[in-house]
Amino acid sequence: MVRSGRIHRLVRNAGVFGTRTGEVTLDWDAVVRRQHEIVRELQPAPGAFERKGARVYLADARFVDAHSVQADDARVRADRIVIAAGSEPVVPPLPGRELAITSDQILFLERFPEHLILVGAGVISLEMASAFADLGARVTVLGREPEILPALDHDVAAYVRALLEARGVTFRLGARVERLSGAAGRVTAHFVTEAGPAAVTAAQVCLAVGRRYNPRRAGTDALGLELGRLGLKVDAHLRTSRPHIYAAGDAAGNQQLTPTAAYEGKVAARNALQGDVETVDYSVVPQTIFTTPEVARVGLTHADALDRGVTCHVARHDMKGTSNGRATGEDAGYLKLVFDGTTEKVLGVQMVSYAAAELIQLAALALRTGADAHLLSSQLSIHPSHGERLIKIFGHDHHEVCEPG
Numbered sequence: 001m002v003r004s005g006r007i008h009r010l011v012r013n014a015g016v017f018g019t020r021t022g023e024v025t026l027d028w029d030a031v032v033r034r035q036h037e038i039v040r041e042l043q044p045a046p047g048a049f050e051r052k053g054a055r056v057y058l059a060d061a062r063f064v065d066a067h068s069v070q071a072d073d074a075r076v077r078a079d080r081i082v083i084a085a086g087s088e089p090v091v092p093p094l095p096g097r098e099l100a101i102t103s104d105q106i107l108f109l110e111r112f113p114e115h116l117i118l119v120g121a122g123v124i125s126l127e128m129a130s131a132f133a134d135l136g137a138r139v140t141v142l143g144r145e146p147e148i149l150p151a152l153d154h155d156v157a158a159y160v161r162a163l164l165e166a167r168g169v170t171f172r173l174g175a176r177v178e179r180l181s182g183a184a185g186r187v188t189a190h191f192v193t194e195a196g197p198a199a200v201t202a203a204q205v206c207l208a209v210g211r212r213y214n215p216r217r218a219g220t221d222a223l224g225l226e227l228g229r230l231g232l233k234v235d236a237h238l239r240t241s242r243p244h245i246y247a248a249g250d251a252a253g254n255q256q257l258t259p260t261a262a263y264e265g266k267v268a269a270r271n272a273l274q275g276d277v278e279t280v281d282y283s284v285v286p287q288t289i290f291t292t293p294e295v296a297r298v299g300l301t302h303a304d305a306l307d308r309g310v311t312c313h314v315a316r317h318d319m320k321g322t323s324n325g326r327a328t329g330e331d332a333g334y335l336k337l338v339f340d341g342t343t344e345k346v347l348g349v350q351m352v353s354y355a356a357a358e359l360i361q362l363a364a365l366a367l368r369t370g371a372d373a374h375l376l377s378s379q380l381s382i383h384p385s386h387g388e389r390l391i392k393i394f395g396h397d398h399h400e401v402c403e404p405g
Contacts, residue, residue: 005134087250096180296360299348
């Protein structure tokens with residue numbers, strides 16, 4: 001979806017590069033069809049697991065008891081079990097919520113919404129806002145907090161918001177949605193801000209306020225497994241409150257990220273098979289939000305460092321006007337780097353970039369290896385490239401000294 005939006009916007013603006021395209025229209029059916037095809041192609045084939053000696057049941061599985069799972073007509077018993085059942089969109093108890101769709105449904109709508117309201121201003125909402133705005137929809141985001149993406153530093157989040165506003169996305173922040181009214185195809189969201197009550201009407205309202213593991217999904221509610229904030233409560237070995245049952249991915253509720261889920265799946269399986277030989281390590285976890293441009297972070301934010309009493313250096317850089325940005329037409333970006341004030345080792349990186357998903361992995365390596373500013377900035381970089389400014393801004397000359405408040 002994000003890629004389709006990015007290409008659609010690029011083609012609409014192709015005249016800047018000297019390509020005359022004529023009238024550009026959206027084929028929404030083709031967008032949805034391509035998404036279905038890609039999802040289908042990326043599904044792992046059962047044979048790949050069976051060749052490794054695993055027995056695969058393609059069925060809805062539910063716990064019968066603490067050691068048995070029913071998979072359609074088959075009952076499977078095991079000494080140890082790993083739950084990796086994923087999560088579901090959170091549906092807040094709003095009057096009229098049946099008029100809304102969830103973040104699962106929005107990807108495969110039969111009709112393209114000319115106007116879309118997104119309730120929530122977190123990762124899922126912002127990715128959808130970016131994609132649908134690029135595809136030509138009017139998008140309104142209703143966020144409860146005073147700023148979008150609260151896990152980021154305020155200046156980074158504000159930079160992202162300004163970019164999306166420039167592309168036509170409307171933000172109503174500090175907004176508490178109270179109810180939905182109307183009918184299919186014309187739904188009104190009623191909300192309250194400091195200025196008082198307000199309402200906005202659109203073809204679709206999408207509830208994008210987060211995801212949570214549903215204990216009823218696989219029947220784990222009957223086992224009495226202890227719940228955490230987003231999933232099952234687990235220890236450092238990923239064991240649930242029943243020590244022979246492990247959880248991974250969104251079911252564990254630690255970090256709702258695909259690479260984290262894959263990592264936890266390996267750790268949980270190894271511990272279940274070999275007897276708790278490994279603990280999880282979340283010390284360096286790069287994260288990317290697939291807006292256009294992308295947003296990424298790893299390590300401590302500036303706010304995190306100050307909260308922990310760390311004396312730090314900070315480097316900030318607006319990348320607008322770089323040679324690579326001017327040449328490609330993707331001329332926007334922002335860097336914010338946090339360093340230890342004594343050793344100048346990098347502690348955290350936040351970035352807004354058209355290559356953030358790739359660059360943040362380099363930043364993660366810098367954190368994991370304990371690299372300092374001098375080492376990082378001494379690396380020769382490709383010119384022009386998105387990465388050259390990151391390498392340059394690692395340098396000491398760009399640091400600001402800050403003290404914990």
